[in-house]
Amino acid sequence: MSSRVVSGAAKSSRQINVVLRTPEPAAVHEQEQPAGGKPVPSQGPFAEMLKELDQLVGLDNVKELVFEIYALLQIGQYRAEAGLAASQQVYHMIFKGNPGTGKTTVARIVAKLFQSMGLLQKGHLIEVERADLVGEYIGHTALKTRDLVKKAMGGILFIDEAYSLARGGEKDFGKEAIDTLVKAMEDHKNQFVLILAGYSEEMDFFLAQNPGLPSRFPIAIDFPDYSIDQLVQIAELMGKEREYTLIPASIMKLRQMLIAEKNNCLSAFSNARYVRNVMEKSMRHQAVRLLGQYQNSSPGRQELMTIKPEDMRTEPRAGLGL
Template identity: 80%
Template sequence: MNIRVVAGDTPKSSRQINVVLRNPEPVSLSEAEPQINGKTVPAQGPFADIMKELDQMVGLENVKELVYEIYALLQIGQFRTEAGLAASQQVYHMVFKGNPGTGKTTVARIIAKLFHAMGLLQKGHLVEVERADLVGEYIGHTALKTRELIKKAMGGILFIDEAYSLARGGEKDFGKEAIDTIVKAMEDYKNQFVLILAGYSEEMDFFLATNPGLPSRFPIMIDFPDYAIDQLVQIAEGMVKERDYTLIPASLMKLRQLLAAEKMNDTVAFSNARFVRNLMEKSVRYQAVRLLGQYANSSPGRQELMTIKPEDMRVDKKSF
């Protein structure tokens, strides 16, 4: 939970930015002239490092475009200030909508780093919470817990996962107290922290509709759709490569079959990259058991130690 971001006041007449992620192929950044979506960014410095980190993520082209727009706005704002011109104040509270494993938390961390690097957040850390962290057991307890977490997020981002759960209990539920406390903090500490609400798309739409004042406070709303199978395979290959493992062609075929079956059987809440990570970690354990049985009286070779075979790839529902 360590990252960076910004906040501000949103006029009720401000226009919301709605971004739909289509998860196309990632953009490559060269060492000499890094780019994002065809636009050149500084070759050195914190922003270049942030762009390289974002570029390593599969897909998310519209998020990359949005990050570049924010960078451009902040940079031009600095130029305007130096020229004695008024620099417009922007609000960066956000809503991330999508299934688990689509990159919401990772993107929040990267955006936080950007805002810190551009001087908009004093600390640039990420405080990730959920309903249980905010809602207390008796009247007044919720407001106290929520204020403490907001205080902890000052200078950074408060990231509330499954934010819609705060509105599930109705008017008498303590979740409403948490919402009211958060809304008040957005007014009292306008430019001292950024709030990002995240959760399933339909549930988040319902949550925003429960409080007429909420939608206008979040000028940036981003939809994170499920990854395509090709992208999930790319994610899996990147995960195993980092650990010095490889997926042979037969393993890649098995992976595609497992992904297709999982997406078909769990269309509502497919966990995307999270499913892939769990599957790869499980495969590494199965590979270790297989090798230990095969080489009881000797040591496996380097290639054997690296290779994940189809029989190592199994879906154990209890582990997912």
């Protein structure tokens, strides 16, 4: 897999290592009180990001942490305006959880938050995995890793399945990547944010291999598996985005499929990825069904939108698949 760049908001006009920028008046003074009594801006960049977060199903602990970071950065701006010292914190993070729990999506939102609050200059996201970091000979890994860190300057370097860097033992080049990343974190403080992501147990093992690693990542977020109800909600949202609807019988069928998959899954349950695969296959099955039913005419709008239980079916496993 090659590294991917996810563009954030527009590039800032100046390098900012400490939060000093004066916020837009509307983003600060026009506030509303949501449930729980937390004051949030009614408009402005954070208000837009809050809407993105609210659209994510579950993840209450993640939303709480993002608000805490926003509050700290906002108060840092007020302190700077008052002539007080602006505290510098480290924002490197560990994301722990199974596939399909929203880790990459949240990383993109965090990147935009940091850019809008002046912590990061660009707010883009570089997504990589082991193959993008580890080379084939001594010195190659350090070169590849430094190049990716350079690309991530002003944004976030997001390493998925980061635990794989420690799997090969002392002679594996993955250790060289880790050492290069640690050095970059020291040499380029406040110039980029490093997020390591992966399965919970594997990430705990990974961090235990180097006693100095945990302290370099002061923010650790657990991304729990979604409940059946939450997965059904995700499926309905996916359908709504593409103008499909699930009738009650289809929802019941989906619940049965989710329970069976969770009970029979030998490896980590893939959560929203599984739901996405089910929905996309159901759309294909619906298309085949409609073509067979309407050979001499066109289906109506409601028929084109409706996913029926017979459209939602599992297929024989072939290693991956449903």
